[in-house]
Amino acid sequence: xxxxxxxxxxxxxxxxxxxxxxxxxxxxxxxxxxxxxxxxxxxxxxxxxxxxxxxxxxxxxxxxxxxxxxxxxxxxxxxxxxxxxxxxxxxxxxxxxxxxxxxxxxxxxxxxxx
Amino acid sequence: xxxxxxxxxxxxxxxxxxxxxxxxxxxxxxxxxxxxxxxxxxxxxxxxxxxxxxxxxxxxxxxxxxxxxxxxxxxxxxxxxxxxxxxxxxxxxxxxxxxxxxxxxxxxxxx
Numbered sequence: 001x002x003x004x005x006x007x008x009x010x011x012x013x014x015x016x017x018x019x020x021x022x023x024x025x026x027x028x029x030x031x032x033x034x035x036x037x038x039x040x041x042x043x044x045x046x047x048x049x050x051x052x053x054x055x056x057x058x059x060x061x062x063x064x065x066x067x068x069x070x071x072x073x074x075x076x077x078x079x080x081x082x083x084x085x086x087x088x089x090x091x092x093x094x095x096x097x098x099x100x101x102x103x104x105x106x107x108x109x110x111x112x113x114x
Numbered sequence: 115x116x117x118x119x120x121x122x123x124x125x126x127x128x129x130x131x132x133x134x135x136x137x138x139x140x141x142x143x144x145x146x147x148x149x150x151x152x153x154x155x156x157x158x159x160x161x162x163x164x165x166x167x168x169x170x171x172x173x174x175x176x177x178x179x180x181x182x183x184x185x186x187x188x189x190x191x192x193x194x195x196x197x198x199x200x201x202x203x204x205x206x207x208x209x210x211x212x213x214x215x216x217x218x219x220x221x222x223x224x225x
Contacts, residue, residue: 044215101163
């Protein structure tokens with residue numbers, strides 16, 4: 001079974017621009033979560049989508065948004081980029097079934113904002 | 115915001131040493147605690163999912179325990195090997211699939 005894939009792997013943008021990151025979960029997984037990791041910080045939860053609906057949300061400004069498509073693929077959008085948005089963005093998918101199942105992570109997208 | 119704390123932040127041990135790290139969290143109701151291993155240039159990989167007070171899990175040389183009443187979990191590595199070098203993350207799940215990660219313990223095992 002193919003793992004979680006994320007595109008692009010690396011991205012360089014300038015302040016004020018917007019960016020869209022993509023995540024394809026493992027086949028059959030319907031829950032997709034997004035995380036931000038900055039130097040010295042743990043993984044900060046952004047949001048979680050399940051069956052095209054945002055089910056959970058972290059404490060990030062409204063510039064961070066996401067969506068999920070009917071095939072469970074998810075996109076994350078960051079508008080009006082700031083220098084502090086430079087980070088590794090990870091997505092993770094969860095198999096159907098019980099609550100709090102293991103998350104399977106993608107390789108991440110490294111975003112650099114200049 | 116729930117505070118999940120991991121200690122120490124980093125650890126340097128010699129090959130063959132046994133080591134342990136701590137994950138501390140508010141001792142209230144939660145669904146589960148997860149441990150992940152994150153090697154450089156790779157994706158985090160699940161080690162253990164723990165749900166019950168007193169849970170003990172083992173995978174090879176790595177084991178973990180959970181004390182929900184006092185709010186901590188220990189991860190033990192027996193006879194550390196260089197390939198154990200990684201960042202070890204714990205995560206608490208309080209709401210339906212909402213994960214709160216600690217900042218991790220970075221382990222470096224010297225040959």
